[in-house]
Amino acid sequence: MDFDASDLTLQQAYKLMTGVVVPRPIAWVSTLNAEGKINLAPFSAFTFVSHAPPMIAISVGMRNGDLKDTARNILARKEFVVNVANHALLGAVHQSSFEYPPDVSEVDALGLAVHPSHHIQTPRIAQAPAALECRLHQCLELGREPSRLIVGEVLRFHVRDGLAIDNKITAADLDPISRLGGPNYATLGKVVTIT
Numbered sequence: 001m002d003f004d005a006s007d008l009t010l011q012q013a014y015k016l017m018t019g020v021v022v023p024r025p026i027a028w029v030s031t032l033n034a035e036g037k038i039n040l041a042p043f044s045a046f047t048f049v050s051h052a053p054p055m056i057a058i059s060v061g062m063r064n065g066d067l068k069d070t071a072r073n074i075l076a077r078k079e080f081v082v083n084v085a086n087h088a089l090l091g092a093v094h095q096s097s098f099e100y101p102p103d104v105s106e107v108d109a110l111g112l113a114v115h116p117s118h119h120i121q122t123p124r125i126a127q128a129p130a131a132l133e134c135r136l137h138q139c140l141e142l143g144r145e146p147s148r149l150i151v152g153e154v155l156r157f158h159v160r161d162g163l164a165i166d167n168k169i170t171a172a173d174l175d176p177i178s179r180l181g182g183p184n185y186a187t188l189g190k191v192v193t194i195t
């Protein structure tokens with residue numbers, strides 16, 4: 001079966017994209033708003049794009065014609081943290097995507113704790129096994145209802161004690177989660193090693 005992209009509605013294209021590009025790792029992004037309140041939301045359009053210097057990218061779509069809070073905060077403050085959640089945090093990751101009243105921080109609503117960052121003002125999530133302090137490198141607007149492809153340079157890696165041995169992280173110890181099409185997630189399956 002073939003689908004010509006020019007024949008698809010926005011919703012159809014979205015369903016195909018999010019069904020085909022799987023599993024997607026999840027950037028659990030903390031940012032600070034204008035009042036200094038912490039915002040937290042998941043983004044599965046997420047990958048690393050450079051290692052020298054280390055850079056990652058997330059793609060943030062629009063909501064009812066407006067920028068999402070995460071994109072607005074990053075563009076204003078030029079910084080953010082990508083927290084990496086594990087299986088134990090899956091419920092909190094999902095719930096952090098809900099819309100909360102403007103005066104309520106997802107971090108407080110979900111009973112999460114934060115640690116200060118080293119290079120930036122935005123805190124990281126204490127319960128996350130890894131977190132990347134990022135400075136905004138570039139923002140590209142892509143598409144008709146433009147998504148913001150936000151590229152961040154990683155200034156500091158935080159990795160839970162014992163998780164990185166000789167800079168190597170065993171995936172099973174990280175116990176990562178990923179997003180599939182629809183309301184579905186996956187945990188780490190069988191690991192296949194080819195040398």
Ligand SMILES: Cc1cc2nc3c(=O)[nH]c(=O)nc-3n(C[C@H](O)[C@H](O)[C@H](O)COP(=O)(O)O)c2cc1C
Nearest residue numbers: 041042043044045059060061068069070094097179
């Ligand atoms: C697992 C998961 C992954 C998501 N990935 C994305 C994404 O890649 N891009 C996006 O714009 N929204 C994504 N969303 C939706 C946002 O998390 C949601 O719109 C959120 O409310 C944005 O929060 P903000 O307004 O505080 O930035 C995702 C939601 C979930 C649950």
